[in-house]
Amino acid sequence: MPYCMYLRKSRKDSDHPGQAEEDVLIRHEQLLWETAQRLGLQIEAIYREVVSGDSIAGRPVMQQLLREVSAGDWDGVLVVEIERLARGDTQDQGAVAKAFQYNGTKIITPMKVYDPNDEFDEEYFEFGLYMSRRELKTINRRLMRGRQASAKQGKYIGGIPPFGYEKQKLPDQKGYTLIPNTDADTVRLIYSLYLGENSLGTGELATVLNNSGYRTQKKHFWSGSTVQKILSNPVYMGKIKIGYRPKVKVFENGVQKVIRPVKAFGEYTLIDGLHEGLISEEEWYQAAEKLKSSALVHTTKKYKPQNPFSGLMKCQLCGYAMKRQTNARGGSMYCVTPGCPCQYTDVATLELQLLEALRQSLSAFSHTESERNVIADEIKRTEQQLVQLRREQERLQRQLGNLFDLLEQGIYDKSTFVSRRTHLEEQLAALAETAAQLEQQRGLTQTKEAQAAALIPRIQSVLDTYLHLNSALEKNRLLKTVLRRIDYLRPDRDTPPALTLYLKFED
DSSP, rough: OOOEEEEOOOOOGOOOOOHHHHHHHHHHHHHHHHHHHHOOEEEEEEEOOOOOOOGGGGOHHHHHHHHHHHHTOOOEEOOGGGGGGGGGGGHHHHHHHHHHTTTTTTEEEEEEEOOOTTTHHHHHHHHHHHHHHHHHHHHHHHHHHHHHHHTTOOBBOOSSSSEEEEEEEOOTSSEEEEEEEEEETHHHHHHHHHHSSOOOHHHHHHHHHHTTOOOOOOOOOOHHHHHHHHHTTTGGGTTTESSSSSOEEEETTTTEEEEEOOOOOTSSSEEEEESOSOOHHHHHHHHHHHHHHHHHHHHHHHHOOOOTTTTTTEEEOOOEEEEEEETSOOEEEEEEETOOOOOEEEHHHHHHHHHHHHHHHHHHHOOOOOHHHHHHHHHHHHHHHHHHHHHHHHHHHHHHHHHHHHHTTTTSOOHHHHHHHHHHHHHHHHHHHHHHHHHHHHHHHHHHHHHHHHHHHHHHHHHGGGGGGOOOHHHHHTTTTTTTEEEEEESSTTSSSSSEEEOOOOO
């Protein structure tokens, strides 16, 4: 009877800041292996998820698991606690409950086995999901109140400190403030040049900074947009923003998503911060007024996306995003990094090259009958090895149990008993480690095959549809169903462009 494990790091685990996400999952996996061994369950796959997200829509591994549970692929799923399955809204909880109830898939935790066909277990399971949702809401409210209270006290509540500052723990109290670092002079220079007599624009200012050797917080080149972010951030006049990017729930195609729209200046609250401002309030408001005037002058008609590779294509030489430039041939892709030798290529040429690369990927995934037999044989051999290992484990467990009888009968003295027991426990530990490695190997092979099988129809859809689309936005959305990233390489004009594709296996 096949069973699988589902491992997910939850917000509770943040109480142990010294543990990495992988350490938490390893600890939970060990606990579930012990549970499986105690109950005699055969584990055939392990699903791990470390993404943050209360909704199932933001958890691709959970979506895959629910599809397999609905299809009846598993007799049971092992989790550390039922709250790991769903702490989202009632719609998410209902989807989880129905998936497990439809095929009678059991939920096994170290404390209890939940049988959806049992009326009392069903009620207990639904009640557990309901209580976990209430607990999540309580935690969120507590965290939000704490963040708002800290911000109103002038503390810095962000994660990464803004350019020109470092976070510093406040002495004898909770929370952080900001202290200027070596980049603070660069911030002052940006405001000085922007408000100076030469009246530089943000793009011109970025060029000056790049030519002078200045770099951003991530050691990248400056652009007009990064300069604008510096000029529009009130933290530099000693203020803290509240309500700058609120979480808003929206529905797209029947699926609830959480977005964080950026509010314009004047729509959010400013609080005097505990940190030192790098410029005066007068300078900041002068810069804000100039930015506003510039935006009004340069406002054009509504922008219509023209780049089918937007958010996907990166320069392989410098790692920066490739941009599209209009020309008579339908546009070209070029690298914006100053001094990068990467050469441009027409969009139409890259589209054909990309589709050919996807055809090659599709051919690689579409196994022949003999290749599928090889993979099936590999999985079968692994399963046979696991059966032999379990038999050997059972034999050693019986021997271990017999030791106590021999000790009680006086056949073994204490030192002989301890020596034999230690030897058997070492053998059992070695077998358990080997079994875990084989389980992981089999799970990876099965997962890889399942992901490839799911990706094949999506790649075929791109190949069948792409050239018939007229909108760059539609093409971009279609490409993002199968691609995470495209690396572009063309170091000189005599070299044809090369594309490296990073496929998106999850939906």
